[in-house]
Amino acid sequence: MATVEVPYQETVPLHHPKTWLGKYVFSQDHKVIAIQYGVTAMAVGLVALFLSELMRIQLAFPGAMPWFTADMYYQSITMHGMIMVIYLLTAFLLGAFGNFCIPLMCGARDMAFPFVNMLSYWVYLISVILLLLSYVVPGGPTGAGWTLYPPQTITAGTPGDDWGIAMMLISLAVFIAAFTMGGLNYITTILQARTRGMTLMRMPLTVWGIFIATFLGLIAFPALFVSAVMMLLDKFLGTSFFMPAIVSLGKSLDYSGGQPLLFQHLFWFFGHPEVYIVALPAFGVISDLISVHARKNIFGYRMMVWAIVAIGILSLVVWAHHMYVAGMHPYFGFFFATTTLIIAVPTALKVYNWLLTLWRANIRLTVPMLWALAFVLTFIVGGITGLFLGNVIIDIPLSDTYFVVAHFHMVMGVSPIFAIFGGIYHWYPKLSGRMLNDKIGLLHFYITFIGTYLIYFPMHYLGFIGTPRRYYETGVTEVTGFYPQSAHDLNVFITCVALFVGVSQLLFVYNLIVSLKKGKKAGDNPWGANSLEWRTPDTPPGHGNWGERLPTVHRWAYDFGVSHGDQDHIPQDVPKQKSN
Amino acid sequence: MSETLDKENILTGTARDWSSDMTTFKGVPWGKAMMWIFLLSDTFIFTCFLTGYMVVRSTTTEPWPVPSEVFALSVGGVAVPLLLIAIMTFVLITSSGTMAMAVNAGYRRNKKLVFWLMAATALLGATFVGMQVFEWSKLILEEGIRPWGYTDDSHLLGNAPQFGAIFFMVTGFHGLHVSIGVAYLLIVATKVLRGKYDHTNLEIVEITGLYWHFVDLVWVFIFAFFYLW
């Protein structure tokens, strides 16, 4: 029955660009848009990386950069955090990987709405430009921390309380518009534009991760949008949504009766799912990388899918674990601690399944595989420290310390970045037709993995002694001695490693550029993978991805470890034999 | 076909349909699927706004202005509570009716009728926005309500400063939706008449209708929360 049905997309005519501009710049081809997203996100990520190095230098050698004032430090933490979380990780994992993988892995010719998809990128670019423009407006960018907690966000004691915060909020609203346009495309494409035989339970886990993450984004970003609107009104129209009666730096302000906690609830209703918007696609990518390079099926595929779904749903009811010390009603603590620790169960299962995939596998230690393995290890560390912070009573002493900084950098800084690196090393051959240089890749991997571990693992212990985060300088304390000289020495060590790791990222950029021309020819399927993107008639895939007809899927994407001719894997579009 | 329907229980049958290949929702055009997903996202925007309203309303220590007093319309010297808003609601609900008829006409491929019904819907929507402008100007000029509080000569009993803020924000955001909807309706209606969608099933009319009904539905909630609470 199903075989005679013609997929709707085979009847839709493709948009063909007529000019050079339409082909490479204002392209509606999802692969070009993916590259545009990726390059922009990486460029803005390098800015954020540079900011973090400035902060590390300040922390280790206070006074070494006299021009780097406290205001600039706080502006740097804000911009670093916001860029990394939103404009790099979200944009890269969904904008770049989502755009590249979804149509290719689902067997579609393009996204459902190529024009909206193109618009999504250009609007995203505008949001990035607006964000960076806040460096040239009077007062500079906002220094309120990426959480943007009112009242301080818009009062005079914070740098960039006027223009800076306006630019930030407008840029976020624009980003949300861009994300919504992209997200509608991703979901519609996954739901309605798959090829013959591609059932939901045959989709690669990358697609599943992106799918649920996009859903979360469409549900969570509205909360950020609403809070941004309300804060703009508070700032420029004098409303009192988040602003109680306060006396700011000697001046009574005309606000009264607002609720600073309302903002925090709205922000974290966005902010916590945001963690999983970043993590779920990373989970998916890592699952695929491990399976392909271990030459073994992913262990417990169905469990992995349901874990992604469960994590996605649960992530909507845990937001207030970021607010244990914020002054909300104490009974919330019981509820949110319980839901938060429940999330640990499906998350832990994913980790077990990644490890069990390695068991009795045939592991190829390629560069993407190394990143995937490193991801699993850093994710374990980041995950179990999450068990500390999710448990309400332990969060009391540890919140707002370096323990939190170390935790979230491990779990949603380093880990997703590893997934991004792994994904790039994995898909670059398909994207460009050439392999990335392995030697540079290995060097980059070892420096980055060992380096980031040396940065963030000791940082947890700085949190244990109580070093507060977001301090321009802690200053060795003589009276109380809670922050001894040895702790400062540790900070110096961390900074040195961070500088080294930061600079070595240029290796990666170099590798990307040089391999484009000089890399080894990749062929259609260099890793011996099964999913559809490796089965395109051309490499890189042409406009429309497939030939005359869309491929037909006959099996899941994880038939590894089965002999098929002289190969150890069976691609998805190979028909099943009777004996199978 | 009917045999399989009989055999399968509704739950497993739906699950099987959803997880089957090519399309999850059988026979649903891409545009319609996208509009549904967009409306899901938009629902969360309004939910956040209304949650914000409930928080503000229930935590403010100052008395809230009495809706029947603020929103009264004086007819011949007698203040009739909620008169204007009743008319506005009636207009918007009527527009939903004309929209539904337009969808029906669309599937019968009666393009002229589609055009006129959509134009009527747009007209009703524009009327709604016009009355909203009238209401706003009355609140601002006569009652002295401002987003940041009240003018000194305001004679209202309640003086919670958030009233104006949340009211103007939420109804303004909804009014923006209606205005966008009017423009969207007019564009689609013209294109339908010109035959731009002849190669399709004219499902664009239904998609536009989805958006319009959503905007109406949101109004029902706003009406209940702001005018009846």
Added chain:
Amino acid sequence: MRVALLILAVVVGSVIFNFTTPFHLGQIASNWGLIDVTIWITFVLCGLAFIILGILMAWWIYTYQYQPGQLAEYEPEDPVLEGRLTILTTIGVVVMLAPGLIAWNDYIAVPEDAIELEVFSEQWTWSFRLPGEDGIFGYAHNKNIDIIANPMGIRDDDPYAQDDLVIETNIVKVPVDKKIKVLLRSKDVLHDFWVPEIRAKMDSVPGMVTYFWFEPTRTGVFEILCAELCGSSHHAMRGEMHIVTREEYQLWLDDQITWAERKAGVVPLTPVQQLGQTVARDNGCFACHNTTGAAGTPGPTWKGMWGTEVELDDGSIVTRDEAYVRESITNPGAKLVKGFSNTMLQLSDDVTTEDIDALIEYLKTTTPAVE
């Protein structure tokens, strides 16, 4: 091989670092030992999980390296194994969560016999208030704040307020072995009162009174930190909490002044000085300067400024007399106090010479005659 060793090294290195590092929770100074116990339980369970998973990973990477022609085992899933792992993880989670929730239950239930201490936070310093002999705080609200006469916004005519002790420095003393309920208020933005050795912390939120409680168990001097980003000088918002014996505490209490005494002690301003104060207020001087001595403001504090010597940014020393102050008002960039940059705006043309004279008269009053 190399990769397996690397992962093993990471695991072993982490364990070694954990046991050799001096950086662990500082010696506790309150009753919240249960927090430390919960952390310890979580630490042990999570640590074991980390070690086991890490070693398995290294081991399997080493054992199942790629061999051409070899096939991996085909094993889509194992519901029994997955079910067992789920149950095991759930048990672990329960073991960690249960003591945490029990401790939380204690943490949020303030004992009846706790004495109250109000912590008042502002950018960027702390001050404190005690309820006095009647044991009841007078009503206070940010709307009542007058930055000179009533910095905490206490309601003037509240009978409970008169015996409240106001402590306008960032050093507070508390008695050992006595339960203390800390009430937190904020004048401007979010702050967070935190003493690492006490373990407890809580945000102070303007417009709300938040609280937590603790019982100090050992004497000593401890650092008060602000743990919630609160603007440009967040890192400078420090204070000291001295946990002292009952006797010493009583002596300290006797030294503090009540709200009624403070009100009486404020010397009324002459009309000229009052005009000067108005000038300062209208021109936004208090955005950067203050009269409370709080540190970290964009401009130098006025408290105790008049007539004292100060080091300028070029290293020279100058006495802050009338000539200096007048020059600094009319030409802010001429002589900068060390550590400050010139961000002060020129006074508008509406400010007359009489206004500046009055302002100078007012500035003189910010330095008490005898201190």
